[in-house]
Each structure stands twice: as structure tokens, then as C-alpha cells.
Amino acid sequence: MEENRPNIDQLIQSSFDSFEPQLPNGIWNNIDDQLNQKDLAKRKVIFGWSSVAAVVIIGLSGMLFFNMPDNASVGIINENSSINNESHSKSTNNKITQNSNLENGLLSNSENKELSGPKISNSVKSRSTNSPNNFITKSTLHNNKSLNSGLSNSEILVKSEEVDLISELKSEADYNYFFEDLTSKDLELTNTTILQLPASSQIPQKPTKQKRSIWAFEVGYDQNQTAINYAVEAQLSQYVHKNFINRMKQSEFALAAPQLHLVLRYQLNPNWSVSTGLGYSQTRISQNFNFQDSTPVSLAQGNEADINGNYPIFGYAGLGIPVLYSGNQTISMISVPVNLGYQKPINKTWSFSSELSLRYNKITTTAGKTLDYHDLSLIDGLDYRGQIWSAKMSVGAEKRVSLRDIWGVRLNTQGALTPFNTVNSPVSNRGWSLGMSVFYRYSIW
Amino acid sequence: MYGHCLRYAGNVEEAQDVLQDGFIKVFEKISSLKDANSLEGWMSRIFINLALSNYRKRKAGPDLIEMEPLQEVLTDKDDDIPQDELDPKLVLQQIQKLPEKYRLVLNAFAIDGLSHKEIASLLDTTESNTKSILSRARKIMRDWLNKKDNKK
Numbered sequence: 369m370e371e372n373r374p375n376i377d378q379l380i381q382s383s384f385d386s387f388e389p390q391l392p393n394g395i396w397n398n399i400d401d402q403l404n405q406k407d408l409a410k411r412k413v414i415f416g417w418s419s420v421a422a423v424v425i426i427g428l429s430g431m432l433f434f435n436m437p438d439n440a441s442v443g444i445i446n447e448n449s450s451i452n453n454e455s456h457s458k459s460t461n462n463k464i465t466q467n468s469n470l471e472n473g474l475l476s477n478s479e480n481k482e483l484s485g486p487k488i489s490n491s492v493k494s495r496s497t498n499s500p501n502n503f504i505t506k507s508t509l510h511n512n513k514s515l516n517s518g519l520s521n522s523e524i525l526v527k528s529e530e531v532d533l534i535s536e537l538k539s540e541a542d543y544n545y546f547f548e549d550l551t552s553k554d555l556e557l558t559n560t561t562i563l564q565l566p567a568s569s570q571i572p573q574k575p576t577k578q579k580r581s582i583w584a585f586e587v588g589y590d591q592n593q594t595a596i597n598y599a600v601e602a603q604l605s606q607y608v609h610k611n612f613i614n615r616m617k618q619s620e621f622a623l624a625a626p627q628l629h630l631v632l633r634y635q636l637n638p639n640w641s642v643s644t645g646l647g648y649s650q651t652r653i654s655q656n657f658n659f660q661d662s663t664p665v666s667l668a669q670g671n672e673a674d675i676n677g678n679y680p681i682f683g684y685a686g687l688g689i690p691v692l693y694s695g696n697q698t699i700s701m702i703s704v705p706v707n708l709g710y711q712k713p714i715n716k717t718w719s720f721s722s723e724l725s726l727r728y729n730k731i732t733t734t735a736g737k738t739l740d741y742h743d744l745s746l747i748d749g750l751d752y753r754g755q756i757w758s759a760k761m762s763v764g765a766e767k768r769v770s771l772r773d774i775w776g777v778r779l780n781t782q783g784a785l786t787p788f789n790t791v792n793s794p795v796s797n798r799g800w801s802l803g804m805s806v807f808y809r810y811s812i813w
Numbered sequence: 814m815y816g817h818c819l820r821y822a823g824n825v826e827e828a829q830d831v832l833q834d835g836f837i838k839v840f841e842k843i844s845s846l847k848d849a850n851s852l853e854g855w856m857s858r859i860f861i862n863l864a865l866s867n868y869r870k871r872k873a874g875p876d877l878i879e880m881e882p883l884q885e886v887l888t889d890k891d892d893d894i895p896q897d898e899l900d901p902k903l904v905l906q907q908i909q910k911l912p913e914k915y916r917l918v919l920n921a922f923a924i925d926g927l928s929h930k931e932i933a934s935l936l937d938t939t940e941s942n943t944k945s946i947l948s949r950a951r952k953i954m955r956d957w958l959n960k961k962d963n964k965k
Contacts, residue, residue, distance in 0.1 A: 379899060
């Protein structure tokens with residue numbers, strides 16, 4: 369409170385001391401209705417977010433599940449391992465063969481040459497699997513404290529049975545498969561035999577060819593901005609002058625942000641994919657109008673109310689009252705996108721990436737005021753449809769950072785295929801926006 | 814509270830809207846009220862804040878143009894105004910005729926006792942601007958009172 373107020377303040381203040389106006393009829397009912405509506409809207413939002421959270425949790429669980437180390441198979445190997453002297457003697461008699469094309473990753477029995485026999489550093493045990501997990505590299509060995517050191521580059525550890533297998537590798541595919549998991553971390557060293565290879569032979573590099581994954585999860589974020597393009601409904605064009613619409617086009621814009629989606633993706637072939645899931649987006653519309661000087665002088669018609677009791681909007685050549693309006697609206701939507709993707713590799717890691725998306729959008733909440741275009745009064749922004757269809761097209765590039773992980777960025781354009789506004793709205797908007805999308809894709813199998 | 818709304822609003826419909834929105838806010842925030850004895854003051858503050866923030870949001874940004882202070886009104890001399898008891902309905906009518914920002918500032922400062930700092934913050938403008946607006950609003954009210962008195 370500030371002191372030394374002038375008398376005028378005290379006079380005005382005191383005049384209201386005993387002022388108790390009568391409450392308007394039905395106010396409590398209106399408040400009750402509005403509270404119920406708010407409660408319903410809150411529940412809808414909670415339901416919407418719960419759905420998104422459920423999809424995210426399911427997605428992450430899937431990623432974790434499919435990314436778990438294959439402990440079960442290691443366990444089987446361990447359980448089945450047993451000391452068997454017969455096996456030992458058998459394995460020591462095996463010969464490892466090497467093709468002259470070894471460095472090129474090819475083995476064949478036709479040009480075998482005998483290598484020096486295996487140097488046994490450990491007891492050899494029998495096993496019931498021929499999984500390539502039984503190979504380990506020198507680097508893996510050195511990382512394991514229980515290993516004996518001093519292995520040269522040409523030494524690999526191999527289980528006894530692998531000696532047979534290695535001599536039977538005939539094709540490049542066999543060879544690649546055999547060496548694919550050479551860096552496996554869960555080998556049982558007690559089950560291995562050190563084989564001495566000649567100095568000229570090196571452990572071939574793991575094939576760089578990547579296996580194509582069929583299923584993947586993808587999360588993405590879009591940020592778009594656009595001017596909304598208004599069109600006047602034909603039957604109302606006599607009431608809404610084109611200059612008003614032009615003014616609206618100049619003064620109103622929509623910002624779609626953020627737009628999030630999580631989809632499950634299926635790769636049809638190396639180039640084409642389809643995906644679907646859930647999305648959440650917000651469209652924020654900002655309106656700043658001044659209609660006062662928007663109409664030409666020559667226009668002079670429509671001074672009578674129409675059948676709905678609305679006075680047609682016509683200009684007053686800047687001579688009438690100013691019609692200033694500014695406001696913001698937020699429209700939230702839960703979306704179900706159906707996407708068709710096309711990728712074309714540019715090099716080993718980069719690919720051209722594009723997508724065509726059709727979305728069903730359920731408008732969950734609207735907030736803020738908007739302009740009633742009939743009489744230019746301020747009304748709640750409720751004249752929106754409950755659901756709309758929209759489309760998105762995007763082109764860009766994606767980068768594979770590992771066998772499973774891909775990041776990408778695309779330019780997109782998206783907009784509503786059906787108007788946001790209800791049928792009786794005097795104008796309809798078909799906003800197409802331009803924006804940027806980023807996404808992350810995780811291959812699950 | 815309806816009295817508050819009528820004073821801040823330009824017409825009855827707008828006042829009813831503010832009243833409705835204000836009560837909804839009151840019901841939503843009632844759990845944050847710590848002292849039940851201060852209920853009336855707390856509610857008043859909610860309605861005042863709502864009326865002022867509605868104006869600010871509608872204008873979407875600071876559009877209260879900085880005004881040049883009027884020397885003759887800044888002196889706020891009001892020795893000459895009639896001191897009779899005023900009919901609240903007439904005062905209300907006159908307040909509602911004031912330009913919107915004049916009405917808001919006069920109500921908030923002269924009747925509800927908010928400081929210029931608080932008003933400026935709620936209306937997203939400067940203190941010097943609200944002071945200038947208040948002076949102009951007082952001048953209009955003073956002129957009206959004098960005119961009314963002369964008619965008697």
C-alpha cells in the first residue's frame with residue numbers, strides 16, 4: 369500500500385465500501401460446468417501422456433531385450449564342457465590349413481598347405497557346440513588377467529573342434545560367418561587351444577559387410593513454422609472481404625513445436641521401409657490483426673445483418689473504429705503416423721533418406737482465445753475439429769554409426785489435409801509448414 | 814468479488830467471464846491457501862491478477878506506449894473536488910467508460926492498493942508509464958466529478 373493518496377482515490381475507494389452487486393443468475397452452474405470440462409480435459413491429457421509413456425517404455429524395453437548379451441548360450445557351453453582326454457588327443461592330431469588367399473578372406477581345401485601343428489597351452493576339452501564364440505583375439509586375451517601372455521600376432525586361440533571346422537570352410541560366406549564374432553567377450557579360456565600360425569598369416573579383419581536389420585525403433589523430433597493460408601468458405605465470401613483474409617495471411621502464423629514420434633519400422637527391402645507408431649504435437653497459432661485500414665474506399669455494401677444475425681464484415685476505409693487483435697492459441701494433438709521410407713546408400717555410412725507420412729491426429733486440447741470472424745469479437749478457440757488428417761514429406765540424409773544405430777536429419781514440409789476449423793467457421797486454413805526433422809533409429813533384429 | 818470484476822471489466826459480460834475464470838482458479842488453487850482468515854484478500858488478489866494478466870495476454874506483449882508525463886495532472890491537486898458521498902453505481906459506470914488500461918491502473922492503485930511496481934509487472938510495462946496512466950485516469954475522474962457537481 370502506498371501512503372499519501374490523493375483525495376480522489378479515497379473518494380472513489382470509499383464509494384465502493386458498501387457496494388455489493390447481485391451475482392448474475394446461473395453463474396454457479398456455469399462454474400460447475402467449466403470445472404467439469406477442465407477435469408475431463410485433464411483426464412484426456414493424462415491419458416494421452418500415459419499412452420505415449422507406454423509406447424516409450426515398450427520401445428525401450430524392446431531395445432534392451434534385444435540388446436542383451438547372449439548369456440544363455442555361454443552357459444550352455446560351460447555346462448557342456450567336460451574334460452575329455454580322448455578329445456584332447458584327437459584335437460592335437462588335427463591340422464590347421466590355410467589357403468593362399470587367406471588374406472582375402474577365402475579358404476578352400478584345394479590349395480591347402482600344412483601348417484605347423486597346434487601348440488597346446490591348455491588342456492583341451494570337449495564341447496557340444498560349434499559356435500564361432502569359441503574364437504578370441506589376442507587383444508581380448510590381453511584384456512583378461514587369467515590369460516598367459518606372450519602370444520604373437522599370428523596366434524589365435526581356438527577350441528579343439530574348431531580346428532576341424534576351419535579346415536572345412538569353403539566359401540567366403542562360411543568364412544565370414546566363422547570369423548564374424550571373433551571379438552566375442554565371453555570365451556572360456558579353459559576350453560581353448562593355442563594354435564600357432566605362420567608369421568605370414570594374420571587374423572583377417574572382421575568382414576565390414578553389415579547385415580540388414582528388418583525391424584527397428586525410431587524416435588524423431590520435428591520443428592516447423594509456417595504462415596497459415598486462409599480460404600473463405602464460398603457461402604461466406606460475401607461477408608468476409610478478401611482484404612481481411614489477406615490481412616490475416618500476413619498477420620497470423622502457426623508454429624508446430626514440438627512434434628515427437630516413436631514408431632516401429634519394418635524394412636521391406638534395402639531401399640524401402642514402412643513404419644507406424646504414436647506421435648504428439650503442439651501447434652501454436654499467433655494472431656495479430658489490425659483491420660482498420662484493410663478495405664478499399666470503393667466498397668460500400670452489407671450494412672444489414674444476415675440470417676444468423678451477424679453483420680457482414682465490410683470495410684470502412686480506415687474511417688471506422690480500429691479493430692486490433694492479438695492472441696495466442698495452443699492446439700495439442702496425439703497422432704498415429706503411417707510412414708513409407710526410401711533410403712539409398714551414398715557410401716559405407718551415409719545414405720539418402722526420405723519419407724512420406726500420412727497422419728491421423730486427434731486434437732486433445734485447445735487453449736487460448738481467437739477471433740470470431742463474423743463480428744470480430746474475442747471468443748474461446750473452440751471452433752476446431754476433434755480430429756484431422758495431415759501429411760508430411762521429408763528428404764535428408766542418415767548416418768549409420770554402428771550396426772544397430774542410425775542418426776538422421778531431414779528437411780520436411782507438413783500440413784493439414786482436412787481443415788482445422790469446424791464446418792461453420794467462416795474461414796478455413798490449410799497450413800503447410802517447412803521445418804527440420806531429426807531422428808534416431810535403433811535396429812532390434 | 815463480482816464488484817471487483819465489474820470495476821476491472823469494461824462491461825457486464827466481461828465481468829462475468831472474469832468472475833467465472835476467477836472462481837475456477839480459486840477452486841483449483843484453494844489447497845495453496847495457508848491461512849483461512851486471509852481468504853478474502855487472497856481471493857481478491859486472484860481476481861485482480863486475472864483481470865490484469867488477461868489484458869496483458871490479450872495485448873500479447875508490451876503495447877502500453879510510454880507516455881509523456883502531463884505536468885498539470887502529475888501535481889494531482891484535488892482540493893477542489895466535491896467531497897460528497899458518491900453513488901457507487903455512478904462511479905462504476907464512469908470507471909467502465911475509462912480506456913481499458915486507465916481503468917485497470919486506477920482500480921489496482923486507487924482502490925485495491927497495489928503498488929506501481931506490482932501493477933507495472935502485471936501489465937508488463939514500466940512504473941513511470943503506470944504513474945502517467947494513473948494521473949490521466951485521475952484527471953478524467955476529477956473532471957467528471959466536477960462536471961457532476963456543477964450540474965447539481
